[in-house]
Amino acid sequence: MFIDTLIESIDFSYRYNEAPEAALKGITLEVKKGDFVAIVGANGAGKSTLCSALAGLIPNYFIGYTEGVIKIDGKKTTECGVGELSQTVGLVFQNPFNQLSYTADTVSEELAFGLGNRGLPKEIMLEKINNVAETVQINDLLDRNPLELSGGQVQRVALAAAIILEPKVLVLDECTTQLDPIGSEQIMKTVKRLNQNGMTIIMVDHDMEKVAGLANRVIVLQDGKLVLNDSPENVFSNPKIVEYGIAAPDYYELTKDYALNSVILTEEQAIKKLEEVLADEN
Amino acid sequence: MKTNNKIKCVVKELNPLTKLVLVLSLGIGCMIYPSPFLGYAILIVTLIVSWFMGFGKKISLLILGFGGPVTGMLLFIQGLYSPKNSTVIADLGFAQVGLEGTLYALKISSTLLVFLCTFYIFMQTTKNSETVAALTHSGLNMKIGYLILASLNVVPQMQRKVKTIQEAQESRGVEVTGKFYQRIKAFLPLIGPVVLSSLTDAQERGMTLETRGFSIKGVKPTSFIEVKHSMSDQILRIISGLFIVFCILERFWK
Amino acid sequence: MKIEVKELTHQYPSGDIALSGINTVFEGIEPIAIIGQNGAGKTTFVKHLNGLLRPTCGEILIDGESIKNHTTAFWSRKIGYVFQNPDNQLFLESVKKEFEFGPKQQGVSKEEINERLKVVADLVGLTEKLSIHPFDLNTTEKKFCTIGSILMMNPEMIILDEPTCGQDLEGNRRLTRIITALKENNQLCITITHDMKFVVKNFDQIIVMSEGKILKKATKEVIFSSPEILQASSVSPPPITRVGQALALERSVFSQQDFHQEFENKKQAIRIFR
Numbered sequence: 001m002f003i004d005t006l007i008e009s010i011d012f013s014y015r016y017n018e019a020p021e022a023a024l025k026g027i028t029l030e031v032k033k034g035d036f037v038a039i040v041g042a043n044g045a046g047k048s049t050l051c052s053a054l055a056g057l058i059p060n061y062f063i064g065y066t067e068g069v070i071k072i073d074g075k076k077t078t079e080c081g082v083g084e085l086s087q088t089v090g091l092v093f094q095n096p097f098n099q100l101s102y103t104a105d106t107v108s109e110e111l112a113f114g115l116g117n118r119g120l121p122k123e124i125m126l127e128k129i130n131n132v133a134e135t136v137q138i139n140d141l142l143d144r145n146p147l148e149l150s151g152g153q154v155q156r157v158a159l160a161a162a163i164i165l166e167p168k169v170l171v172l173d174e175c176t177t178q179l180d181p182i183g184s185e186q187i188m189k190t191v192k193r194l195n196q197n198g199m200t201i202i203m204v205d206h207d208m209e210k211v212a213g214l215a216n217r218v219i220v221l222q223d224g225k226l227v228l229n230d231s232p233e234n235v236f237s238n239p240k241i242v243e244y245g246i247a248a249p250d251y252y253e254l255t256k257d258y259a260l261n262s263v264i265l266t267e268e269q270a271i272k273k274l275e276e277v278l279a280d281e282n
Numbered sequence: 283m284k285t286n287n288k289i290k291c292v293v294k295e296l297n298p299l300t301k302l303v304l305v306l307s308l309g310i311g312c313m314i315y316p317s318p319f320l321g322y323a324i325l326i327v328t329l330i331v332s333w334f335m336g337f338g339k340k341i342s343l344l345i346l347g348f349g350g351p352v353t354g355m356l357l358f359i360q361g362l363y364s365p366k367n368s369t370v371i372a373d374l375g376f377a378q379v380g381l382e383g384t385l386y387a388l389k390i391s392s393t394l395l396v397f398l399c400t401f402y403i404f405m406q407t408t409k410n411s412e413t414v415a416a417l418t419h420s421g422l423n424m425k426i427g428y429l430i431l432a433s434l435n436v437v438p439q440m441q442r443k444v445k446t447i448q449e450a451q452e453s454r455g456v457e458v459t460g461k462f463y464q465r466i467k468a469f470l471p472l473i474g475p476v477v478l479s480s481l482t483d484a485q486e487r488g489m490t491l492e493t494r495g496f497s498i499k500g501v502k503p504t505s506f507i508e509v510k511h512s513m514s515d516q517i518l519r520i521i522s523g524l525f526i527v528f529c530i531l532e533r534f535w536k
Numbered sequence: 537m538k539i540e541v542k543e544l545t546h547q548y549p550s551g552d553i554a555l556s557g558i559n560t561v562f563e564g565i566e567p568i569a570i571i572g573q574n575g576a577g578k579t580t581f582v583k584h585l586n587g588l589l590r591p592t593c594g595e596i597l598i599d600g601e602s603i604k605n606h607t608t609a610f611w612s613r614k615i616g617y618v619f620q621n622p623d624n625q626l627f628l629e630s631v632k633k634e635f636e637f638g639p640k641q642q643g644v645s646k647e648e649i650n651e652r653l654k655v656v657a658d659l660v661g662l663t664e665k666l667s668i669h670p671f672d673l674n675t676t677e678k679k680f681c682t683i684g685s686i687l688m689m690n691p692e693m694i695i696l697d698e699p700t701c702g703q704d705l706e707g708n709r710r711l712t713r714i715i716t717a718l719k720e721n722n723q724l725c726i727t728i729t730h731d732m733k734f735v736v737k738n739f740d741q742i743i744v745m746s747e748g749k750i751l752k753k754a755t756k757e758v759i760f761s762s763p764e765i766l767q768a769s770s771v772s773p774p775p776i777t778r779v780g781q782a783l784a785l786e787r788s789v790f791s792q793q794d795f796h797q798e799f800e801n802k803k804q805a806i807r808i809f810r
Contacts, residue, residue: 101432115506117501181771451625452609475626
């Protein structure tokens with residue numbers, strides 16, 4: 001294990017209680033500091049299960065059968081409680097309203113909930129709340145009741161509540177699925193900024209255009225197995241991804257006949273390349 | 283308007299437990315005190331205070347809407363048929379109105395109204411999270427405090443969910459309005475998704491609590507909400523205690 | 537079937553106006569997508585079409601009859617509505633029972649139900665999972681279970697509320713097959729979605745909503761070529777279309793095939809001009 005490895009999975013398998021088949025089979029991977037890892041695959045491939053395992057909820061919260069090891073910041077998940085692991089890994093998942101504590105009358109109180117569980121004094125809570133509100137741009141929501149906010153607003157609060165605990169890794173499990181494009185963009189802008197500032201991100205998403213533009217590594221799961229673990233360029237140019245239930249971003253398909261020496265995955269790159277092709281005609 | 287805001291602020295600033303003690307002592311005091319007129323006097327004061335705080339209309343509606351029918355019903359039952367009746371104050375022909383029963387009816391209704399109106403003011407001036415913070419500060423187990431608070435706060439969300447489920451099942455042909463038999467038939471299609479989806483929600487909410495460190499051991503949790511305890515709280519609690527003693531003395535020494 | 541919407545206005549108890557003077561007609565079998573940002577009134581609007589919400593002003597006529605004359609449960613025979621979250625509909629112990637539930641409410645015969653079951657289960661891809669408890673299905677399968685349960689009622693019109701939410705590639709392909717099958721079966725499909733890739737693949741007719749009004753009802757070519765409409769509704773065209781527009785191709789493109797054709801045409805035009 002390298003010094004900057006934050007999460008390490010060694011031949012990890014997991015079967016839910018009473019499930020006939022394992023949801024994860026022999027997963028071996030490493031997540032390093034500063035990585036932006038995208039986990040993709042068909043529904044039922046084990047993406048959410050892997051997120052729960054990487055956040056330490058498996059085996060500490062979900063009852064089941066495990067084999068192999070996951071280490072989070074050097075600590076085995078079987079030897080620590082979720083509370084302790086939560087200091088390293090934050091989790092944001094799909095349903096915004098299930099990520100509220102239901103103890104808060106204001107967004108400030110909601111953000112303070114996790115800090116209170118860690119015994120922080122009020123002055124420090126206030127400072128952290130203001131900082132994170134600035135980062136996620138929810139300053140105007142601090143005095144609002146979280147239960148009266150829209151889904152997009154609540155998801156931003158959930159993101160803030162996760163990062164206020166200053167985890168080293170943030171796991172996002174389809175966190176923009178229930179949002180409209182504007183809400184999704186707001187979340188992704190913040191996540192991109194967090195990654196640029198050094199936070200390690202693990203993200204599950206079905207939007208390959210989004211994934212390709214942000215991730216430096218893509219992990220493909222199929223039936224609980226890790227089938228690809230490589231750069232976005234290598235993954236999306238691999239013809240086998242169709243078998244794995246995913247498609248390359250449109251930008252790749254539009255430009256692959258013209259970009260013979262490179263793999264184009266973003267809109268800017270695609271437009272630039274195609275303009276060059278048109279310019280060459282001149 | 284400035285006086286209104288000032289009074290509202292003063293009440294809001296009080297410790298939630300002080301307000302709860304006031305609610306209980308006023309209500310219990312009215313119950314103990316022999317005459318119903320204390321209750322009505324407290325109600326008048328409550329009404330005046332609530333007008334200054336901006337709840338006057340709501341309190342009036344509570345008094346009329348709840349108090350009216352309940353008082354009427356109690357007067358009918360107790361005034362006409364109470365076994366304590368010995369002094370007749372009116373003869374209606376089919377029955378006689380007794381003084382003791384009438385006073386008893388008025389005492390019960392004034393006590394209920396005092397509880398209702400003071401509790402309403404308490405709810406309007408105190409956030410649920412403040413109440414639970416005050417209770418945990420006074421020794422209530424944090425997890426029980428969480429249970430109370432989360433149960434209160436989840437109610438509006440559950441109501442929205444039930445409404446959505448009702449709409450979803452109506453769209454599948456389930457009649458939710460109409461005859462009693464139809465409503466009974468609709469019960470399972472409505473309650474089924476509520477229960478099943480609540481299990482999923484509970485699991486995800488549990489995940490949220492865990493990832494926010496709810497079950498961290500060896501750390502004393504702190505609260506964002508400051509629980510204040512001022513001289514006003516001290517004075518009011520003493521006054522509440524003295525009020526109960528006064529009511530007891532009036533009841534048992536006269 | 538014909539649904540006429542006349543001056544539809546809806547005001548919430550809080551006083552907010554959710555819909556303002558909407559006039560439109562739904563008829564035929566051409567699938568329609570309704571797009572617009574959250575808060576535009578899309579769901580509020582479609583909930584009026586099966587009577588879940590009643591107009592504050594204006595009226596809705598279904599084949600000439602006012603929607604106010606009957607309950608939503610009555611109209612469910614003609615208009616099916618698939619909610620976004622399958623957990624709000626599923627409650628029986630097997631997929632088969634979920635499928636049978638709706639037609640049983642309608643009094644459909646057992647033989648007819650069994651016939652429909654085979655077709656619908658195949659269409660939604662749950663033939664092998666009929667005996668499974670719906671809550672043991674994965675996200676995609678649950679979604680298709682609710683779609684199947686509404687298809688079993690054989691409505692003349694079906695409303696799909698965000699069917700693409702959380703769908704993977706195969707799920708979206710299956711949705712395409714369902715929308716095609718509905719058209720072939722003379723059933724009108726109205727879909728609310730944020731997924732513009734899905735919209736351009738499956739719908740020629742689009743309704744754009746913003747701030748409680750219909751901004752435009754037109755073809756995808758018209759909608760996605762109109763910067764004013766896109767800006768007013770905060771809708772962005774799908775990636776292929778955006779790239780095509782950035783390259784100033786002759787017409788708006790919506791598929792890779794179209795794109796390559798137009799791109800080659802443009803290259804050809806440049807060569808000829810040169």
